Amino acid sequence: MSEATSTSPAAPPLHTETTPPWWRGAVLYQIYPRSFADSNGDGIGDLAGITQRLPYVASLGVDGLWISPFFPSPQRDFGYDVQDYCAVDPQFGSLADFDALVGRAHDLGLKVVIDQVWSHTALEHPWFEESRQSRDNPKADWYVWADAKPDGSPPTNWQSWMGGGTWTWEPRRQQYYLHNFLPQMPDLNLHHPEVQDAILSVGRFWLARGVDGFRLDTANYYCHDLQLRDNPAQPPSAGAMCRRRSSSTCSTSASRRRCLSWSAFAL
Numbered sequence: 001m002s003e004a005t006s007t008s009p010a011a012p013p014l015h016t017e018t019t020p021p022w023w024r025g026a027v028l029y030q031i032y033p034r035s036f037a038d039s040n041g042d043g044i045g046d047l048a049g050i051t052q053r054l055p056y057v058a059s060l061g062v063d064g065l066w067i068s069p070f071f072p073s074p075q076r077d078f079g080y081d082v083q084d085y086c087a088v089d090p091q092f093g094s095l096a097d098f099d100a101l102v103g104r105a106h107d108l109g110l111k112v113v114i115d116q117v118w119s120h121t122a123l124e125h126p127w128f129e130e131s132r133q134s135r136d137n138p139k140a141d142w143y144v145w146a147d148a149k150p151d152g153s154p155p156t157n158w159q160s161w162m163g164g165g166t167w168t169w170e171p172r173r174q175q176y177y178l179h180n181f182l183p184q185m186p187d188l189n190l191h192h193p194e195v196q197d198a199i200l201s202v203g204r205f206w207l208a209r210g211v212d213g214f215r216l217d218t219a220n221y222y223c224h225d226l227q228l229r230d231n232p233a234q235p236p237s238a239g240a241m242c243r244r245r246s247s248s249t250c251s252t253s254a255s256r257r258r259c260l261s262w263s264a265f266a267l
Contacts, residue, residue, distance in 0.1 A: 064111030
């Protein structure tokens with residue numbers, strides 16, 4: 001991961017009843033960079049293209065824009081599988097392009113919110129590359145690892161949102177790792193204080209570049225059930241997606257507490 005600055009941005013002013021937070025009731029225009037505007041004719045939308053079209057966005061009367069992921073990614077899930085939290089995928093431009101976008105947006109009176117995908121990373125993220133090597137490396141516990149059941153089967157019966165189970169075997173560790181989405185998108189262990197600190201460092205990096213807030217993707221999957229309890233059986237009438245929603249796959253209360261602890265930081 002690119003080195004994130006450790007300098008925290010200035011704290012936002014306290015909100016009062018007469019000065020509500022800007023985002024309360026705000027209207028945001030979502031932009032998916034790849035398909036929005038191509039500035040260099042290569043067939044892929046980019047950050048410079050967004051900047052060129054910001055006057056149009058401002059003319060709509062919205063309060064700001066919400067930009068979908070533009071970070072380096074193998075693109076197995078449209079950019080929501082992040083390989084580097086603190087960089088721009090070259091196909092979308094550079095950090096300089098992002099800074100120019102934020103500056104132009106603010107000149108036009110627009111707030112800038114960006115997606116942050118903190119529940120999981122891409123398989124290729126350096127954190128996971130290190131974590132998967134052994135059970136005793138510095139990042140061994142940065143992801144959710146568990147031993148097999150006595151018969152060799154996965155630790156729980158949890159089901160992925162993208163089909164199949166949520167566990168994949170890693171021969172080097174002789175353990176399974178958790179993925180609530182694709183097998184190539186391993187879940188971070190957000191119960192771990194070092195992971196929490198690393199994620200907050202990512203947030204500070206983007207706030208220092210002028211971002212006004214974050215849209216936190218899959219926040220309900222931040223914290224898994226530490227007891228690794230099987231999900232109860234659901235009737236077929238519940239439907240496939242409903243059967244995957246359960247109290248054990250993700251610890252909803254723990255995820256909610258994590259979001260609340262970060263809310264003042266992110267906005």
